[in-house]
Amino acid sequence: MPYDCIVIAKQVPDTKNVTGKAMKDDGTVNRAALPAIFNPEDLNALEMALDIRDRFGGSVTVVTMGPPAACELLRDALYRGADRVILLTDRRFAAADTLATSYALSCAIRKIGKFDLIIGGRQAIDGDTAQVGPQTAEKLHLNQVTYVEKVQDIRDGRIEILRSIDGGYEVVRGRLPILLTVTGTANEPRPPRAKRLLQFRHHTCPAEITNRIRKQLEARGREPSEAEMAEAVNPVLTEAVKQDRMLTVWDADAVGADHDKIGGRGSPTKVKKIESVVFKGRDLKWIEANDEGAKGLVRELVTEHILG
Amino acid sequence: MASKNGVMVFIEQDGGKIADVSLELVCKGRELADRLSVHLEAALCGHGVGALAQTLIAHGCDVVHLADDARLNHYRTLPYSRVVAGMVTRAQPQIVLYGATVVGRDLAPRIASQLKAGLTADCTDLQIGEHTEPGSGKVYKDLLYQIRPAFGGNIIATIVCPETRPQMATVREGVMKLTPADPARKGRVVPAECVLGDEDLVLDILKREKKEKSVNLKAANIIVSGGAGVGGKDNFRLIFDLAHTLGGAVGASRSAVDSGFIGKDHQVGQTGTTVRPKLYIACGISGAVQHRAGMQESAKIIAINSDPEAPIFNIAHYGIVGDLNRVIPMLIKAYKSK
Structure with missing residues (x-):
């Protein structure tokens, strides 16, 4: 029996590979300089959905909420085998915390309508919240299974899942529809396929085209006028539509989202303060790497009752 | 002492044993409740767990909400979120705390979504303080400062929830200190309703396996940790030798665990265990923020690294630049001949 899966994915700054280039002179991280990547555990979620489609048939739809640049994530999802991708984008979604994000996603999922499974990564590497x-499951009144390692079987509307728990694992059986969150050890995401890359690499959305062309024109050293922008954008846009290269884009109104529940307005949590972590210097005492140094150190620690 | 709008802690238990993090949160919750002059309440769910209430009271709870029901024997999302959300709705706490465990991170967002409450994950510190809203200038008194690392540990953010209640947070194990219990302390046990419908009981646990951790890093006074610089699984013997000589436990950095040098139970850091021993010896560990977040509160830190520029030296009290294959035997010899 075929199953329809919706994958919820996020484009994130690559916080795990902070290189020298992304460090500011004061030793803090320049977040804007970090490359944007497909959140790693969301790739595991996509792989799980594709694997379910391989085993049982069905479809895989990927939804992401983010700026127009998140089209890159959707193209990547298409290269790897997703059937359908949707960008949920709107300036009014900006500054959303996890509650406002889950509300917006639940509106988009309601609009998609039919599904058996919603699959996401356990957590995103920028916030690590896992929330x-x-x-989202609660907003849709769905059951959930988090920390999923493996879907063992699906039959007769029931799904059997292996999940990790603190200090061990559990095998559970739930009913469809259900929402799963997947760990990084669940599977090995398949790579993009060359054929699909050629097929989808020029898929885009109007805002992404506009942003790209604005950047190109600005590189000439001045702000382009509206007329110049229109002149440059329109033919590209027309061509993309003609060749059927437009990605599906939904804004807040398209998914019927209540404006009081999205973005900063819909977010109960507020960031009061952000401090960059700076290496704090301590009174470091250098010990010579020889027997004398080792003896002196041990003596000092014994005197201070740290070593017995 | 006001009985309304207290501080509540969700108590995680398995097989009648309270999770360490829950008791740590009761101790922290007591401190916050005293600061706010309110009650400290516990939300305790399970089957045959009534006897645990006295432990919670001894650690500082004034009220224990107890839901004792066979259907709550093992944690399952829907029955637990139904019952705990009910406790929160009835008791109206201003703050609810959860351990940042697999259970806490499954349950807390579910309840936050239902109650439309703010929730901050994996806090490393909680404080009470004032907040002025930048736009309106409105001043909020006695808010919960939810302090956590973000962005892979590169920033520390302070989060507040000015308008919504309860203010909720999950906190990692080992971050808050356990204070001694007072067996003579008095408190109340309030039986909680446990009304569950068929729609709440749609998940069956077919099998469950749990092992005690092979090492108890949190209880260790001395920890000797090895990182990528140890070079291999066999060479980790050196780390074990030093730990054994000093009477300490063996820790490891994430890269040592990921490289298969040693098991995950030994991992110290943001995704492992948070430790604060009397002495922490970091061998061949460069000192990524994620690792430092899990050990920088140690009373004394010794760093051994062949690279004098390694960031670990920035938080160490004693630094030894050299090959750990030479330095560790020297330390063992020096200790044995002391």
Whole structure:
């Protein structure tokens, strides 16, 4: 029996590979300089959905909420085998915390309508909260299973899942529809396929085209006028539509989102303060790497009752 | 002492044993409740767990909400979120705290979504303080400062929830200190309703396996940790030798665990265990923020690294630049001949 899966994915700054280039002179991280990547555990979620389609048939739809640049994530999802991708984008979604994000995602999922499974990564590497999955499940009145390692079987509307728990694992059986969040050890995401890359690499959305062309024109050293922008954008846009290269884009109104529940307005949590982590210097005492140094150190620690 | 709008802690238990993080949160919750002059309440769910209430009271709870029901024997999302959300709705706490465990991170967002409450994950510190809203200039008194690392540990953010209640947070194990219990302390046990419908009981646990951790890093006074610089699984013997000589436990950095040098139970850091021993010896660990977040509160830190520029030296009290294959045997010899 075929199953329809919706994958919820996020484009994130690559916080795990902070290189020298992304460091500011004061030793803090320049977040804007970090490359944007497909959140790693969301790739595991996509792989799980594709694997379910391989085994049982069905479809895989990927939804992401983010700026127009998140089209890159959707193209990547298409290269790897997704059937359908949707960008949820709107300036009014900006500054959303996990609650406002899950509300917006739940509106988009309601609009998609039919599904058996919603699958997301356990958590995103920029915030590491692991909250959006469960919060989305609650908004849709769905059951959830988090920390999923493996879908063992699906039959007769029931799904058998192996999940990790603290210090061990559990095998559970739930009913469809259900929301799952997947760990990084669940599977090995398949790579993009060359054929699909050629097929989808020029898929885009109007805002992405506009942003790209604005950047190109600005590189000439001045702000382009509206007329110049229109002149440059329109033919590209027309061509993309003609060749059927437009990605599906939904804004807040398209998914019927209540404006009081999205973005900063819909977010109960507020960031009061952000401090960059700076290496704090301590009174470091250098010890010579020889027997004398080792003896002196041990003596000092014994005197201070740290070593017995 | 006001009985309304207290501080509540969700108590995680398995097989009648309270999770360490829950008791740590009761101790922290007591401190916050005293600061706010309110009650400290516990939300305790399970089957045959009534006897645990006295432990919670001894650690500082004034009220224990107890849901004792066979259907709550093992944690499952829907029955637990139904019952705990009910406790929160009835008791109206201003703050609810959860351990940042697999259970806490499954349950807390579910309840936050239902109650439309703010929730901050994996806090490393909680404080009470004032907040002025930048736009309106409105001043909020006695808010919960939810302090956590973000962006892979590169920033520390302070989060507040000015308008919504309860203010909720999950906190990692080992971050808050356990204070001694007072067996003579008095408190109340309030039986909680446990009304569950068929729609809440749609998940069956077919099998469950749990092992005790092979090492108890949190209880260790001395920890000797090895990182990528140890070079291999066999060479980790050196780390074990030093730990054994000093009477300490063996820790490891994430890269040592990921490289298969040693098991995950030994991992110290943001995704492992948070430790604060009397002495922490970091061998061949460069000192990524994620690792430092899990050990920088140690009373004394010794760093051994062949690279004098390694960031670990920035938080160490003693630094030894050299090959750990030479330095560790020297330390063992020096200790044995002391």
